[in-house]
Amino acid sequence: xxxxxxLAEALGRENVITDPARLRTYECDGLTGYRVQPAMVVLxxxxxxxxxxxxxxxxxxVPFVARGAGTGLSGGALPVADGIVISLQxxxxxxxxxxxxxxxxxxxxxxxxDISKAAAPYGxxxxxxxxxxxxCTIGGNVAENSGGAHCLKYGFTVNHVxxxxxxxxxxxxxxxxxxxxQVPGYDLLGAFIGSEGTLGIVTKVTVRLLAKxxxxxxxxxxxATVAGxxxxxxxxxxxxxxxxxxxxxxNLAIQAVAxxxxxxxxxxxxxxxxxxxxxxxxxxxxxxxEVQEICRQHGSTKIMLARDADHRALIWKGRKAAFAAVGxxxxxxxxxxxxxxxxxxxxxxxxxxxxADDAGVRVANVFHAGDGNLHPLVLYSEAxxxxxxxxxxxxxxxxxxxxxxxxxxxxxxxGADKACSMPRMFGEDDLATMLRLRTAFDPDxxxxxxxxFPTPRxxxxxxxxxxxxxxEEAGVIERL
Amino acid sequence: xxxxxxxxxxALAELRDALVxxxxxxxxxxIAGGGSAAAWGGAPRYDxxxxxxxxxxxxxxxxxxxxxxxxxxMPFAALQETLAGNGQWVALDPARAGTVGGLVATxxxxxxxxxxxxxxxCVxxxxxxxxxxxxxxxxxxxxKNVAGYDLAKVFHGSLGTLGVLAEVVLRLxxxxxxxxxxxxxxxxxxxxxxxxxLVHGSLEPVAVEWCDGTLLARFDGTAGGVEDRGRRAxxxxxxxxxxxxGDDHRAGARWSAVADLVRGADGDTVVRxxxxxxxxxxxAALVDREARAHAVDAALTxxxxxxxxxxxxxxxxxxxxxAVVIALRTEFPATTVCxxxxxxxxxxxxxxxxxxxxxxxxxxxxxxDPDDRLGSGRFAPWF
Ligand SMILES: Cc1cc2nc3c(=O)[nH]c(=O)nc-3n(C[C@H](O)[C@H](O)[C@H](O)COP(=O)(O)OP(=O)(O)OC[C@H]3O[C@@H](n4cnc5c(N)ncnc54)[C@H](O)[C@@H]3O)c2cc1C
Numbered sequence: 001x002x003x004x005x006x007l008a009e010a011l012g013r014e015n016v017i018t019d020p021a022r023l024r025t026y027e028c029d030g031l032t033g034y035r036v037q038p039a040m041v042v043l044x045x046x047x048x049x050x051x052x053x054x055x056x057x058x059x060x061x062v063p064f065v066a067r068g069a070g071t072g073l074s075g076g077a078l079p080v081a082d083g084i085v086i087s088l089q090x091x092x093x094x095x096x097x098x099x100x101x102x103x104x105x106x107x108x109x110x111x112x113x114d115i116s117k118a119a120a121p122y123g124x125x126x127x128x129x130x131x132x133x134x135x136c137t138i139g140g141n142v143a144e145n146s147g148g149a150h151c152l153k154y155g156f157t158v159n160h161v162x163x164x165x166x167x168x169x170x171x172x173x174x175x176x177x178x179x180x181x182q183v184p185g186y187d188l189l190g191a192f193i194g195s196e197g198t199l200g201i202v203t204k205v206t207v208r209l210l211a212k213x214x215x216x217x218x219x220x221x222x223x224a225t226v227a228g229x230x231x232x233x234x235x236x237x238x239x240x241x242x243x244x245x246x247x248x249x250x251n252l253a254i255q256a257v258a259x260x261x262x263x264x265x266x267x268x269x270x271x272x273x274x275x276x277x278x279x280x281x282x283x284x285x286x287x288x289x290e291v292q293e294i295c296r297q298h299g300s301t302k303i304m305l306a307r308d309a310d311h312r313a314l315i316w317k318g319r320k321a322a323f324a325a326v327g328x329x330x331x332x333x334x335x336x337x338x339x340x341x342x343x344x345x346x347x348x349x350x351x352x353x354x355x356a357d358d359a360g361v362r363v364a365n366v367f368h369a370g371d372g373n374l375h376p377l378v379l380y381s382e383a384x385x386x387x388x389x390x391x392x393x394x395x396x397x398x399x400x401x402x403x404x405x406x407x408x409x410x411x412x413x414x415g416a417d418k419a420c421s422m423p424r425m426f427g428e429d430d431l432a433t434m435l436r437l438r439t440a441f442d443p444d445x446x447x448x449x450x451x452x453f454p455t456p457r458x459x460x461x462x463x464x465x466x467x468x469x470x471x472e473e474a475g476v477i478e479r480l
Numbered sequence: 481x482x483x484x485x486x487x488x489x490x491a492l493a494e495l496r497d498a499l500v501x502x503x504x505x506x507x508x509x510x511i512a513g514g515g516s517a518a519a520w521g522g523a524p525r526y527d528x529x530x531x532x533x534x535x536x537x538x539x540x541x542x543x544x545x546x547x548x549x550x551x552x553x554m555p556f557a558a559l560q561e562t563l564a565g566n567g568q569w570v571a572l573d574p575a576r577a578g579t580v581g582g583l584v585a586t587x588x589x590x591x592x593x594x595x596x597x598x599x600x601x602c603v604x605x606x607x608x609x610x611x612x613x614x615x616x617x618x619x620x621x622x623x624k625n626v627a628g629y630d631l632a633k634v635f636h637g638s639l640g641t642l643g644v645l646a647e648v649v650l651r652l653x654x655x656x657x658x659x660x661x662x663x664x665x666x667x668x669x670x671x672x673x674x675x676x677x678l679v680h681g682s683l684e685p686v687a688v689e690w691c692d693g694t695l696l697a698r699f700d701g702t703a704g705g706v707e708d709r710g711r712r713a714x715x716x717x718x719x720x721x722x723x724x725x726g727d728d729h730r731a732g733a734r735w736s737a738v739a740d741l742v743r744g745a746d747g748d749t750v751v752r753x754x755x756x757x758x759x760x761x762x763x764a765a766l767v768d769r770e771a772r773a774h775a776v777d778a779a780l781t782x783x784x785x786x787x788x789x790x791x792x793x794x795x796x797x798x799x800x801x802x803a804v805v806i807a808l809r810t811e812f813p814a815t816t817v818c819x820x821x822x823x824x825x826x827x828x829x830x831x832x833x834x835x836x837x838x839x840x841x842x843x844x845x846x847x848x849d850p851d852d853r854l855g856s857g858r859f860a861p862w863f
Binding site for chain 1: 521542543544545546547567568587593597598600601608610614615616617618620621622623624625626627628629630631633634635636637638642653654655656657676679680681682683684701702703704705706707708709752753754755756757758759785786787788789814815816831835836837838839840841843844846847848859862
């Protein structure tokens with residue numbers, strides 16, 4: 001029997017897609033410039049069916065790519081032409097919320113936000129909060145080690161997952177992690193999280209839940225220079241304060257926000273910081289005053305305090321709408337995700353501005369300043385032939401972050417997008433050692449091939465330009 | 481015993497050369513840091529020792545970035561001392577006085593694991609040297625980074641069986657302006673209940689530990705904030721509770737008792753195990769019952785919400801210790817023997833039931849150290 005017939009038999013004809021028109025839905029993720037049509041898409045209804053599909057693939061040497069909501073921004077869920085996509089969208093049960101043990105067990109297709117919704121009746125929530133949280137899945141979060149605005153204080157996906165049931169590349173099912181973080185042996189769970197779907201498919205996840213903080217205070221501090229805002233971030237961190245979130249918007253981003261939604265930001269400020277503190281009320285009150293003082297010391301021109309929960313929501317709405325909003329002031333843009341040491345924020349922003357001037361394109365900045373994770377948006381017009389210049393600048397910015405002692409990616413992943421820049425950050429032996437890990441999990445390289453690691457085939461190709469994710473255009477989700 | 485070669489490199493290049501030389505000689509190596517966890521798990525078979533303690537330098541410390549890079553043989557206590565000068569620390573309080581590399585390789589941690597986790601949660605980059613001399617780096621110097629696989633995780637808990645940690649980069653936390661400890665004498669069930677109320681009540685303790693009949697909870701924050709939480713915690717705890725502000729000898733002595741129990745002494749057996757939070761009371765009951773049945777003096781300290789527990793066995797025979805450990809393993813397979821009473825190795829296999837992913841553990845070991853030269857036998861009988 002052919003592998004496609006075997007898959008149809010194993011999963012049921014109604015759970016496989018081969019019609020080219022329907023396959024097109026799966027040809028890209030949020031990095032829409034990269035498109036490949038898979039040979040088949042399967043939509044298993046259970047972990048057993050996932051394992052059955054992988055066994056068929058293993059038996060015939062067919063590559064497979066797991067897919068959650070397809071919001072990834074690095075081409076991680078980009079299909080392989082002669083392979084299949086395994087969609088986890090039908091595995092979306094919240095299996096259990098266990099308030100006593102502060103954890104929940106969920107299937108991989110459950111959205112990030114639905115976990116917090118299920119935990120809310122117990123006064124608990126799931127901390128990592130990517131801005132795509134209304135749609136992105138926990139399976140995708142595990143694969144990317146996703147972050148969010150509040151990861152400065154609370155950490156990333158890897159700090160909040162206790163166990164994962166995983167289908168390995170040969171179709172066997174195992175559990176990584178356990179009842180507690182005290183599992184003897186190598187931390188395979190930790191290595192799996194952030195492996196971008198290349199070490200296996202997650203079919204069940206046990207996440208930690210946290211008690212909601214007693215107090216939350218939020219402010220927006222304006223600055224006359226980007227460097228001033230960057231230095232204020234460095235000052236806050238150096239003062240030993242750990243805010244829940246510190247986000248920065250520059251003027252271009254603020255203009256974009258004002259053009260598209262009810263904006264609470266000062267229209268003509270050069271830069272603004274959103275700083276949020278949460279925790280026990282007295283601690284928060286004391287440090288909130290201190291943060292305002294630090295902002296003033298660094299030349300803040302105006303500080304606006306959130307009056308109440310509604311006002312705070314408006315601040316966050318503007319911050320989170322910034323990405324979609326940028327789409328309204330520029331026909332096309334690339335987004336970068338590089339990270340720099342927190343002491344070098346002002347420096348890197350200055351250099352990006354100079355590089356943008358040289359290239360003759362505009363760059364808007366709206367990002368997680370507290371952990372040094374930039375999201376420069378390189379604005380350009382495809383129609384005016386600026387694509388190549390913009391793409392070059394975008395890559396140069398990511399590589400500049402590496403040069404300044406940082407990283408190519410803070411949360412979006414390497415995927416197909418930045419695989420060719422990996423040699424900027426890692427040597428041959430580093431990559432070869434990482435490949436040893438991959439070989440241990442997936443000796444035949446069938447699990448999401450062509451991602452993370454540079455290959456001549458991949459790095460010779462030229463992708464198309466970035467286009468906003470459809471959900472982003474619709475304003476459902478924002479990019480941070 | 482014949483003399484054993486000891487390699488004691490002081491720099492990365494020397495470490496690589498040592499591994500290349502020993503590979504050429506076909507030696508099996510035991511990797512040794514401070515030696516405080518040398519007995520964990522099985523006893524490795526080795527022809528030579530690789531001692532990391534000469535690799536003890538500070539590579540880069542930038543207080544503004546709140547990250548530090550060190551050679552892996554640096555004593556953890558020395559690192560904390562350096563950082564304290566800038567009001568910073570690595571948010572880990574292990575009982576054992578080992579090296580930074582040893583801390584990663586043992587996955588050890590102390591009571592603040594409740595809030596900060598283990599070394600897996602604060603290591604942001606590593607340089608490792610494999611058995612064949614390959615030098616590999618992963619992660620970096622920034623706190624947020626998803627580029628490439630995170631090799632630090634694979635080495636977390638590796639007990640010297642995958643390669644040598646040469647350099648480690650850690651994220652730092654600010655030392656709090658104020659700290660205080662709540663101490664409440666109670667049994668394990670009451671401790672779990674009260675601990676749960678402290679956690680759910682948004683009091684944000686950084687440690688919740690039940691040590692041999694006393695619940696200890698530590699609160700870090702601003703002076704006013706800690707004082708306020710003290711009032712609320714005391715109200716929840718009721719009669720018999722003590723509030724110990726500061727880090728002075730009174731609070732310090734309580735936390736030292738936890739560390740003493742975890743370290744154990746000559747002749748003791750010490751076992752670390754993992755369990756879901758709500759199993760803490762039944763674990764305490766099991767320890768009591770088994771200790772009585774085998775006439776062993778047993779003590780337990782638990783971080784219930786982190787699911788980490790340490791049992792110390794004292795007195796009686798090795799056979800009695802073995803019987804208690806076997807009973808613990810039956811209920812709690814995620815168990816590591818950290819200290820072996822004399823003769824216990826003859827009574828007890830090094831490990832109990834393997835974790836479900838043991839086949840992957842084996843495959844990873846094969847991929848990194850195909851000739852089984854490093855820490856050979858440490859994970860026997862699993863691999
Ligand atoms: C507007 C917008 C805003 C965003 N904001 C953020 C943000 O703030 N922070 C952030 O970190 N990211 C952000 N992202 C990126 C993206 O949402 C995350 O990477 C998310 O985790 C992807 O989840 P997904 O379900 O869409 O996964 P997909 O895009 O479907 O897949 C992502 C990767 O995960 C793998 N994968 C998916 N499911 C599984 C599984 N069950 N088992 C194994 N591998 C699997 C895929 O193979 C692929 O490699 C944003 C994206 C958009 C479009």
